[in-house]
Amino acid sequence: MRATATVAMAAMAVTFPGTTAALAGGDFELGRAKSLQCVACHGERGMTPNPMFPHLAGQxxxxxxxxxEHFRTGQRYNAIMTPVAEALTREDIEDLATYFSSVGPLADAP
Ligand code: HEC
Structure with a gap:
């Protein structure tokens, strides 16, 4: 059992580098403040009426x-989103992920 879990964790670390340490990581309030720079495209609290942009709320x-991370490092490219992500630090990403995953139509968070 233990060996199986270790292998699974290692596989996740390879598939999603950087995520294992960050799952509990971010700060909701800092993420909320930082999310103001995302509102123009992704909408208030990560819900946008514009079909050009994906919802982030509840993801x-x-x-x-x-x-x-993929936008930041170039593994995923989009002419609009890549420059936004390139300006983010690792800590920004954790805070933003914590914030957007906690808000949305199904969430209790303010
Ligand atoms: C100027 C517009 C714009 C701004 C500002 C912007 N984004 Fe985006 N974002 C986009 C577009 C366009 C896409 C879709 C990219 C694609 O098709 O690959 C996107 C995609 C994303 C995705 C991928 C969503 C998915 O379902 O795969 C994430 C995550 C994301 N943005 C986060 C953010 C965050 C966090 C901020 C604020 C720091 C932000 N964005 C600011 C335009 C923007």
Whole structure:
């Protein structure tokens, strides 16, 4: 059992580098403050009426972190989003992922 879990964790670390340490990581309030720079495209609290932009509210935190890291490092490219992500630090990404994963139509968070 123990060996199986270790292998699974190692596989996750390879598939999603950086996420294992960050799952509990971010600060909701800092994330909320930092999210103001995302509102123009992703909407208030991560819900946008504009179909050009994806909703972020309620998305899984690990997924958000991986996507932001991929934009930042160039593994995922988008002419609009890449420059935004390049300006973020690792800590910003954790705070933003914590914030956006905690808000949304199904969440209790303010
Ligand atoms: C100027 C507009 C703009 C701003 C500002 C912006 N984004 Fe984006 N974002 C986009 C676009 C466009 C996409 C879709 C990219 C694609 O199609 O690959 C996107 C995609 C994303 C994704 C991937 C979503 C998914 O479902 O895969 C995340 C995560 C994200 N943005 C986070 C943020 C965060 C956090 C901020 C604020 C720090 C931010 N964005 C600011 C335009 C923007």
């Amino acid at each position: 899984n935190a690990a997924y958000l972190e991986v996507q932001l």
